[in-house]
Amino acid sequence: MSAERKKKDYYEILGVSRNATQEEIKEAYRKLALKYHPDVNKSKEAEEKFKEITEAYAVLSDPEKRRQYDMYGEEGIYSQYTQEDIFRGVDFEDLFKDFGFDFSEIFRQFFGNFSGGYSLDIEQDIDVSLQDLYTGGKKQITVSRYESCKACNGTGVEKGSRWITCPVCKGSGQIRSYRRTPFGTMVTVTTCQRCMGAGRIPEKVCKVCNGTGRIFNTAKIEVNIPLDVQDGERLRLKGQGHYLNGQKGDLYLNVHLIPDLRFKKDGYDLYSELEVDYLDAILGATTKFLNIDGEEIKIEIPRLTQNGDTIRIKGKGFPKPYFGRGDLILKVKVRLPSKLSEEEKALLEKLREVNRQHLQN
Template structure:
């Protein structure tokens, strides 16, 4: 676990959303870099903790796995570095909510609040084998995407754009506000041009100038090896697009169908193998069907029941070509019937002291 977000905010693991918000508010006031005696590193750390713990989905992931899962960038590659490596996202709307009337004092009001498209959550079902080795899935999702005709500009291709008359091409509307601490300017994104500074002379015939088109898209989800049931893959910027803002993310929740023969224990795969009493006593060899092909195994004479045979490198891929092991749990299988001939032999064995 990289960082203890609960510890950073000084709250209990069971803290309510309200407690988390309160704790962050206190720390944000204390450490805000624009304040005298502020501490930017501490402020960022608290902000990161808050951005995870205030989001139900991210908090659940963090509680379960000690990180949030990120599948960054273009579909195809996956990156399991989690939140820390890619930096944290900060939702200015959250911040505004937290600071309430104080946002202007901290200079936050001068930064534009960027709108963000909705996140999308989907579920995919994997066979046990797919969950072990990973798989590539194509899914069809109907969502708001950047308009394919105008590439999001909102202008009919081949036509020009003109300066937005509402904001005079600034993209922002600036208002002065008075507060007990003085006058502050607050800017907000222009609603006419959505911050793009220009508007089309002739709106795009597909999106009617919005730059957004609702359509079905095929998305390639690369499921990495070794995921467990309930884990979530985050695919950045594959959620819903929004005009003049960042695209939301796509969250893919993985469901793994249980297997009749195999189960996972960490990076190892465990299976049961019924063997006969004679095999247990004098050993034997056997071909068994593992997840990825047949494996020849040698059963040595057993010293006890519940013995586990370890086949190295036939478990879950760990990365860099390494894999966990296949653990074969031996189960002694007694014969249903014993023939009179076998009985005679067993009597002899008894005399031998076996």
């Protein structure tokens, strides 16, 4: 066991001495985290290294966890704390707020959610059509979630009442259980279920939310969908998840692009087909085309238009990020008649004869 503990030495992982100050530990972790962050380092080893240095920092930056580690090694940490407990209390967002990285998403993927064991995030699917993107990338969706109770402003306390210390955890927000092991007395820490980790409870609870500070509601949210969104992409709406104890989770939307039978998208251009009567293709004509948003567009068909030719209508494609739109590109499909009247046959025969004479001259 001692060899295994030496192999996973938190001080060695961060490159600091065993008597390093909190500031030295913090600075060492910041440098290593920025070096191995998955957005910066794409190597296969970077992800495991990032997890390793983060666990080391979570332990050594907490005086109580560090003391337990110094006394009993990593076995002492694993026997006393769950993975959630190891990372609880470390403000990674504040630690990296000046670097422009979204560390919350990375920690969510690697280590799970640390909001007292209760996930405040919501995940659901969203169907996106080409029409949604064409009309500006906005779509209204319905989300069922816990929201802050308006009657008590999310406190759970009846107006005029006050907060009192939780009688179960005595204000700590945690329940500790002790047990003896070969390494000494170990402590298991769990979230207090009475106060949900807050350490206090209302003397008189709000009658609307029964003291929870939140109510279940179905909300309508307008989503801004990126114009270059891909099928299977995951969109994050910060603060649109469940509410609990003054905190809001995030809403994650799994995008499903709905195929369109008439239209296709390539970049900011919109593609479709335009059926043209064979006589209009020969002689030229004016026709109308029903665009994806229901607009009727006037189309000028040039004389002697060939099957497979394209007609480009400027500014009728998808909106661009800052200004302007792409183009609507129509591929001509010349429509031939399935049957002819006697009069039409006679006229076409006469036209063929004229064409032959023209070619001979």
